[in-house]
Amino acid sequence: AQTVTQSQPEMSVQEAETVTLSCTYDTSESDYYLFWYKQPPSRQMILVIRQEAYKQQNATENRFSVNFQKAAKSFSLKISDSQLGDAAMYFCAYIRDSNYQLIWGAGTKLIIKP
Amino acid sequence: DSGVTQTPKHLITATGQRVTLRCSPRSGDLSVYWYQQSLDQGLQFLIQYYNGEERAKGNILERFSAQQFPDLHSELNLSSLELGDSALYFCASSVGLAGLQETQYFGPGTRLLVL
Numbered sequence: 001a002q003t004v005t006q007s008q009p010e011m012s013v014q015e016a017e018t019v020t021l022s023c024t025y026d027t028s029e030s031d032y033y034l035f036w037y038k039q040p041p042s043r044q045m046i047l048v049i050r051q052e053a054y055k056q057q058n059a060t061e062n063r064f065s066v067n068f069q070k071a072a073k074s075f076s077l078k079i080s081d082s083q084l085g086d087a088a089m090y091f092c093a094y095i096r097d098s099n100y101q102l103i104w105g106a107g108t109k110l111i112i113k114p
Numbered sequence: 115d116s117g118v119t120q121t122p123k124h125l126i127t128a129t130g131q132r133v134t135l136r137c138s139p140r141s142g143d144l145s146v147y148w149y150q151q152s153l154d155q156g157l158q159f160l161i162q163y164y165n166g167e168e169r170a171k172g173n174i175l176e177r178f179s180a181q182q183f184p185d186l187h188s189e190l191n192l193s194s195l196e197l198g199d200s201a202l203y204f205c206a207s208s209v210g211l212a213g214l215q216e217t218q219y220f221g222p223g224t225r226l227l228v229l
Contacts, residue, residue, distance in 0.1 A: 004156075035217075043202055044116075045157075045220035091156055101170055102147075102218060104156035 004092055006105035013082045014113050020067075021077045021108045023092030029053075032096045034068065034075045039107070040088040048090070051075065079110075087112045117141065118207050118221035126227045132193040135224045139186055139207030145169070146188040147218060148180055149204040157204065163188055164210060195228045202226075 004025045013019035025034070036048040051059045051068050058066050063083075067076045075094075079086055092105040117140035127133055139146050148160040150173075159172035163182035174180075177195075182188040192199060202225050206218040 037220075042222075043225075044222050045204060045206075046116075047217055047219070050217060093157075101159045101162070101172060102149075102157070104158075106156045 004094060004103050004105035006090075006092055006108050008108045009106075010109040010111065012111040012113055013079075015082055015084060017082055018078060018080045019082055019110065021079075021090050021092075021110065023075045023077070023105055025073050025075065025092070025094050025103075025105075027073070027094065027096060029096045032094050034066075035093045035095070035102070036064070036066070036075075036077045037091045037093060038086075038088045039091065040085075045091075049077070082112050084112050084114060086110060116219040116221065118205060118219055120203075120205050120221035120224050122224060123222065124225050124227075126229065127195060128229055129195055129197060131195050131228075132191065133195065133226065135190040135192070135203055135205075135226075137188045137190070137205030137207075137221060139188070139205075140219055142209065143207035143219075144186065144210035145208045145216075146182055146186070147206040147208075148174075148188070148190050149206065151202040151204060151223075152198075153201070160190070192226070197228050200226055200228045 032053045034051045038046045049061045063080045089107045091107045093102045119138045121136045144165045147162045149157040151157045160174040162170040180190045202223045204223045205221045208216040
């Protein structure tokens with residue numbers, strides 16, 4: 001079965017510090033895309049960052065970066081200089097070739113302490 | 115704002131009833147996806163349409179059905195509603211079957227409460 005595991009139900013970090021959210025996935029595919037989505041209290045689902053599996057270079061979007069370890073099937077999200085607006089649920093997801101379905105993790109709730 | 119619109123934002127109904135959720139994709143997007151998010155859980159893929167045709171089916175109950183119209187908007191029909199159907203229903207859209215590089219953009223969701 002294709003699965004995505006986020007082992008941290010909840011994380012907290014002091015404002016301005018750095019936090020890393022972990023994600024592992026299980027797939028037999030060789031080509032796929034990985035995503036981190038953010039869901040703030042408004043419940044809107046917002047794309048944070050995405051990574052192409054065939055690219056070795058880790059994706060970066062401003063304060064957000066990923067550590068993609070393909071062999072280990074690991075895809076962690078690092079948030080630098082955490083801000084109060086970063087408080088949200090963060091979901092890891094991947095999409096595979098066969099049917100373009102997004103497979104989702106259970107989410108990590110990120111709390112930012114002022 | 116993702117450009118994907120969903121109506122209504124909130125819906126309260128009773129068990130046994132039928133409701134219709136509506137989604138308008140981003141301008142130019144041909145694919146529409148429906149997801150269900152139960153309380154404090156991840157999203158479950160329900161169904162995907164591409165240019166009016168069903169392309170993929172996930173964990174969609176037989177009591178649920180969907181369609182995509184010629185103007186590309188989509189409707190998700192939920193019938194014989196049960197308490198457990200209470201959830202947030204998301205619609206997402208993408209350009210089309212261009213491959214894995216497509217990003218799905220999500221609407222604000224419809225919160226359904228079945229009493």
